[in-house]
Amino acid sequence: MTEPKLPGDDDGFAKALFVASSADRDIRLWLSEAAAVEDKPVPFAAFVQCLADPESATGRRVMEMAVRRPDVRAALMTLASRFALGHLPAVAAASDGALAVRETDAFRMRLEAAYDAGGLAYFIVERLDDGSDMPRLAIGIPEAGEPVMRALPESVDGGVQLMLPSDDPFLHLFRDPDSRFLLA
Template sequence: MTTGGGHERASLEEQLFLASSLAQDLRAAVFEAVPRIGLSELAHSLLVPDTPEAQVVLDRAVQDPIAARMLEQVARRVAVATFAEVAAASSGDLAHRTADGFNLRLLASLAEDGPLYLLVDRTEAGAGAPRLLVCIPVRGEPVLTPLPEDGDYPLQLLLAPDAPLVEAFRDPDTRFFLT
């Protein structure tokens, strides 16, 4: 004895299968529509970040989870300076990091709840001239910040107190690269 419920169930199952298949096809189409970023393209964009083409590549790299992981590997290879995580046994000063002839310091402005300054200082005369600060937090998207080209050290970046770069700087697990 068959009731109308069996036909409705088959229809619902067919609709769910169709919806699932369409969703899978859409994901595949979106994946194919956006070409992947190549290693050389990403490395070139990190080394010469001030071109419009490089900006497009870097913006895509930040938004693409696969490219974001690749970003750290490439940044580590092309960096002028690599700032690793702050060691757990360190002094606990998360406002200062040192590596490869450079210092990064986060300083508060004199205004209460005012902006902060991130200073990039060269400690060795022979250190290269970085053009981009790459920040790789444990949680969240990478932050890419162009550096002033004037070459007068320390370089000063003015940041809002709630800027992602400020939050990442205060996290001991965040890695920084100057490229």
């Protein structure tokens, strides 16, 4: 049995408008009357906004919730995996056990030490092919344990750089050859 056609089904603009208004309503609900409820469901639109711009207010909020709530973390992981620009699998162990470069055909991620070695390290993502889309979220997934996510700043030239404290768990994951990464 086929579903009956509804008004606007053949109108691409109407569809886009419906999706936009639904997403808008979704977010408004989440941000307004339901805001005080800690374990309220997170709307799909908020996940999408988080992936599109994790540094936005909604994006930051979803990421904070993902740290605290396994259900939000799992949903964000699923979505990020579905729309990831790059999958960087576990790698063969580096000779000194301290991995500093991971690479696919499209992206290279690398760690660079600061001259002031005690304080911070630089995490760099570079686009290697001709594509223009740059990830806004890097997710490190350990062999066992919880993933660690970091929002990436917007890139204008195919390169992104983050400064991280030298004891940041994301860095530990990066250096662990058994962990894998998603760029979404």
